[in-house]
Amino acid sequence: MTRDHYDLIIHNGTAVTVNEHLDIVEGALIGVQKGVIATVTSRPAGAALPDAAVVIDAGGGIIMPGLVNTHTHLPMTLFRGLADDLPLDVWLNEHMFPVESQFITPENVKWGTQLACLEMLLSGTTTCCGGYFHEESVAAAVTLAGLRAVLAQGVIDFPAPGVPDPALNVAHASAYVEQWLGREANITPSIFCHAPYTCSGETLVAAKTAAREKGVLFQIHVAETEPERLNSLKEHGLTPVQYLDGIGLLDENTLLVHAVWTDHEDIELMRTRKVKISHNVESNMKLAAGIAPVPDFIAAGIAVGLGTDGCASNNDLDLFAEMDAAAKIHKAVTRDPTTLDAATVLKMATRDGARAIGLGDVTGSLEPGKQADLIVVNTDRPHLVPMYEPHSHIVYTMRGADVNTVVVGGKILVKDRQPVTLDQEEIIARIADIADQIRKGRPK
Amino acid sequence: MTRDHYDLIIHNGTAVTVNEHLDIVEGALIGVQKGVIATVTSRPAGAALPDAAVVIDAGGGIIMPGLVNTHTHLPMTLFRGLADDLPLDVWLNEHMFPVESQFITPENVKWGTQLACLEMLLSGTTTCCGGYFHEESVAAAVTLAGLRAVLAQGVIDFPAPGVPDPALNVAHASAYVEQWLGREANITPSIFCHAPYTCSGETLVAAKTAAREKGVLFQIHVAETEPERLNSLKEHGLTPVQYLDGIGLLDENTLLVHAVWTDHEDIELMRTRKVKISHNVESNMKLAAGIAPVPDFIAAGIAVGLGTDGCASNNDLDLFAEMDAAAKIHKAVTRDPTTLDAATVLKMATRDGARAIGLGDVTGSLEPGKQADLIVVNTDRPHLVPMYEPHSHIVYTMRGADVNTVVVGGKILVKDRQPVTLDQEEIIARIADIADQIRKGRPK
Numbered sequence: 001m002t003r004d005h006y007d008l009i010i011h012n013g014t015a016v017t018v019n020e021h022l023d024i025v026e027g028a029l030i031g032v033q034k035g036v037i038a039t040v041t042s043r044p045a046g047a048a049l050p051d052a053a054v055v056i057d058a059g060g061g062i063i064m065p066g067l068v069n070t071h072t073h074l075p076m077t078l079f080r081g082l083a084d085d086l087p088l089d090v091w092l093n094e095h096m097f098p099v100e101s102q103f104i105t106p107e108n109v110k111w112g113t114q115l116a117c118l119e120m121l122l123s124g125t126t127t128c129c130g131g132y133f134h135e136e137s138v139a140a141a142v143t144l145a146g147l148r149a150v151l152a153q154g155v156i157d158f159p160a161p162g163v164p165d166p167a168l169n170v171a172h173a174s175a176y177v178e179q180w181l182g183r184e185a186n187i188t189p190s191i192f193c194h195a196p197y198t199c200s201g202e203t204l205v206a207a208k209t210a211a212r213e214k215g216v217l218f219q220i221h222v223a224e225t226e227p228e229r230l231n232s233l234k235e236h237g238l239t240p241v242q243y244l245d246g247i248g249l250l251d252e253n254t255l256l257v258h259a260v261w262t263d264h265e266d267i268e269l270m271r272t273r274k275v276k277i278s279h280n281v282e283s284n285m286k287l288a289a290g291i292a293p294v295p296d297f298i299a300a301g302i303a304v305g306l307g308t309d310g311c312a313s314n315n316d317l318d319l320f321a322e323m324d325a326a327a328k329i330h331k332a333v334t335r336d337p338t339t340l341d342a343a344t345v346l347k348m349a350t351r352d353g354a355r356a357i358g359l360g361d362v363t364g365s366l367e368p369g370k371q372a373d374l375i376v377v378n379t380d381r382p383h384l385v386p387m388y389e390p391h392s393h394i395v396y397t398m399r400g401a402d403v404n405t406v407v408v409g410g411k412i413l414v415k416d417r418q419p420v421t422l423d424q425e426e427i428i429a430r431i432a433d434i435a436d437q438i439r440k441g442r443p444k
Numbered sequence: 445m446t447r448d449h450y451d452l453i454i455h456n457g458t459a460v461t462v463n464e465h466l467d468i469v470e471g472a473l474i475g476v477q478k479g480v481i482a483t484v485t486s487r488p489a490g491a492a493l494p495d496a497a498v499v500i501d502a503g504g505g506i507i508m509p510g511l512v513n514t515h516t517h518l519p520m521t522l523f524r525g526l527a528d529d530l531p532l533d534v535w536l537n538e539h540m541f542p543v544e545s546q547f548i549t550p551e552n553v554k555w556g557t558q559l560a561c562l563e564m565l566l567s568g569t570t571t572c573c574g575g576y577f578h579e580e581s582v583a584a585a586v587t588l589a590g591l592r593a594v595l596a597q598g599v600i601d602f603p604a605p606g607v608p609d610p611a612l613n614v615a616h617a618s619a620y621v622e623q624w625l626g627r628e629a630n631i632t633p634s635i636f637c638h639a640p641y642t643c644s645g646e647t648l649v650a651a652k653t654a655a656r657e658k659g660v661l662f663q664i665h666v667a668e669t670e671p672e673r674l675n676s677l678k679e680h681g682l683t684p685v686q687y688l689d690g691i692g693l694l695d696e697n698t699l700l701v702h703a704v705w706t707d708h709e710d711i712e713l714m715r716t717r718k719v720k721i722s723h724n725v726e727s728n729m730k731l732a733a734g735i736a737p738v739p740d741f742i743a744a745g746i747a748v749g750l751g752t753d754g755c756a757s758n759n760d761l762d763l764f765a766e767m768d769a770a771a772k773i774h775k776a777v778t779r780d781p782t783t784l785d786a787a788t789v790l791k792m793a794t795r796d797g798a799r800a801i802g803l804g805d806v807t808g809s810l811e812p813g814k815q816a817d818l819i820v821v822n823t824d825r826p827h828l829v830p831m832y833e834p835h836s837h838i839v840y841t842m843r844g845a846d847v848n849t850v851v852v853g854g855k856i857l858v859k860d861r862q863p864v865t866l867d868q869e870e871i872i873a874r875i876a877d878i879a880d881q882i883r884k885g886r887p888k
Contacts, residue, residue, distance in 0.1 A: 085785040118826040285772035288781035315840040328729035338730035341529040368794030382562040396759040401845035435830030
């Protein structure tokens with residue numbers, strides 16, 4: 001070990017790198033300089049620690065990349081559990097759209113997003129991707145929290161919070177992107193069209209054109225339910241994926257969210273267009289949308305990440321639970337217990353997720369040159385012993401509540417399970433007030 | 445409020461009673477006398493607390509019945525994550541049976557069970573049901589921990605740990621039942637035949653006869669996989685359930701575990717025989733066994749409880765996670781998001797589970813006359829706010845790690861997340877030693 005000086009080192013743990021070879025490094029030493037991982041090595045027993053401004057002792061636990069949530073709607077924490085066990089159209093039209101039009105103000109978005117960031121950080125998520133309205137308020141709150149994020153302004157052909165005139169929806173999103181491009185190191189702006197059935201062809205094309213011009217990710221919910229697929233076939237003579245392709249929306253900077261109702265031709269199309277996919281298995285189960293053919297996506301070489309979806313349809317932002325569900329459900333569906341093994345699922349929640357949202361070179365693994373986005377999990381807990389295989393342990397046994405330390409870009413955001421950047425007490429108090437307003441004022 | 449004296453009161457929380465009417469009591473006051481719930485009322489604002497030897501302040505959180513795990517193999521915590529992502533037959537024959545024959549000693553069973561009890565208590569389970577070998581060692585460890593349990597000696601027609609001669613398997617189980625019947629208030633002995641395909645008809649009949657004579661629960665894994673069903677049809681011309689019925693095994697004191705591959709005729713048969721069912725959805729998914737037709741069981745009025753199965757096939761004992769999975773998977777399978785709503789699933793994990801294992805009058809709800817088996821969850825946490833509907837919150841949002849206080853039969857077993865009866869440090873250290881032996885000594 002040379003006498004390098006680091007801004008931060010993390011040592012005394014097993015590093016689950018999720019690099020290309022899925023290397024596991026026992027007795028790991030990770031050195032960070034200027035927010036970037038400089039070295040991932042095994043420290044010889046008894047060797048002195050290198051110089052470092054800050055030292056994190058992993059206490060013999062697991063050191064792993066922070067998790068990447070490829071799809072969520074952060075402020076929807078405000079509606080966690082507000083309307084459950086309902087069909088998607090009833091849930092969306094009779095509950096979500098009405099409460100959103102009434103309660104989604106910049107101020108409420110700010111607090112809902114702070115709550116989401118708190119929950120994500122405390123459950124080991126360091127990067128998230130999603131879209132909503134008043135997205136400038138979302139981006140400001142995420143900046144305060146310190147997470148890495150791809151944050152999109154939502155586009156829909158109805159009057160929406162902050163965008164009363166739908167004719168201006170794409171212009172509004174473009175202005176948001178302009179405003180946030182290059183502004184904060186951790187925030188990448190993006191544009192999110194709600195769905196092919198809530199945006200006209202003109203809107204979709206204009207939004208993708210704007211995203212393309214600015215070089216940002218274009219996101220869209222697509223093929224979530226069977227009725228959506230059937231309606232698309234009826235209306236356009238095309239599957240939802242074919243329809244989007246026909247109007248030129250599919251390329252390597254397009255993230256298709258859900259993609260549940262996709263067939264082999266759709267998959268071949270998605271593969272050749274190099275689109276990315278966000279798989280939201282818990283939301284798809286809870287809303288009874290169906291189960292996306294993820295093993296086929298992966299076999300086709302398409303980058304697939306995991307997403308929690310918004311809190312109103314999950315009802316949490318815990319990617320550990322999402323990994324467990326994803327690993328299990330596809331075994332049940334394919335009737336093959338070797339489907340989506342633990343390492344594959346962990347990759348989806350880290351490096352492949354990062355790739356899916358355009359941050360593959362930035363985050364998602366413990367490798368020199370990537371941002372120091374990592375978490376430490378203390379494994380000295382009853383439900384985490386014994387441990388025979390770390391990848392299995394992470395997917396099938398660990399939960400968000402097991403995360404002790406969270407680092408993003410070399411900055412410690414959670415220490416001993418306490419948030420560093422956010423004021424938990426204040427956030428919970430403000431959320432209580434907003435929830436009271438919602439309880440009293442929501443349409444019955 | 446009369447000046448009653450209680451041994452224990454729990455107050456300052458929302459009581460989710462899971463009684464027949466699913467009553468929710470705000471500002472609850474629960475009084476316990478001699479380990480039994482004496483009263484569940486709403487305390488008028490400002491009213492003085494009644495006299496009580498011990499007072500638990502729920503801190504404005506949720507007070508609910510402790511969860512009931514209707515199927516597990518406690519000592520299998522020792523094999524948590526030892527062999528994942530494998531087909532059931534490979535997993536069982538090439539991994540589980542060999543390590544069991546080598547490492548399942550009374551001493552290892554004791555520590556594995558203590559670890560299981562620690563994990564269950566810390567995740568809010570107050571009652572469990574299951575079977576294994578060296579069950580006297582299991583029962584002693586559970587007694588020490590203080591949980592309520594139905595514990596069965598396993599019966600299988602192979603040489604098994606502690607039962608080298610399979611000809612003596614039923615006699616061994618009978619002697620165990622004899623030994624533990626009426627011995628400890630919280631322990632109910634039982635007999636567990638492994639499966640119709642690992643026990644002969646003679647063994648099955650002898651075991652059920654012994655269970656019947658002693659008035660204890662008879663348990664059996666049945667119809668877990670499609671090959672099991674097809675083999676049964678081939679060998680007996682009967683489905684597994686029909687086969688068990690044909691030899692007289694089905695009655696109200698029989699618990700069928702899994703029952704995945706059951707058709708409408710099987711369900712009608714189970715209904716008329718009044719058998720009970722343990723649904724182990726995470727294990728069934730992970731081993732790719734399939735998904736049991738639980739909505740049909742419930743529609744037929746059959747008592748269905750939830751189970752985690754052993755730690756080697758789940759890989760945890762967290763019933764909160766099991767509730768979430770059960771609520772979601774059946775929506776996906778039936779393509780109906782109203783299937784198994786939160787309240788129904790919570791009932792499965794509490795009162796219906798208790799009924800399924802013969803303890804319906806004893807535990808599973810907060811009602812006067814039942815044992816004081818309850819848990820307190822602090823809801824003042826980022827992922828638990830806001831809360832609009834407690835049943836939804838419990839099923840879709842809470843996790844085992846959220847449980848603060850656990851009471852069984854009026855005795856506090858977990859206080860502020862610290863175990864009272866078990867020595868966590870010692871258990872984790874002993875498990876580390878045993879896991880080392882397994883790593884070094886297991887057949888490759």
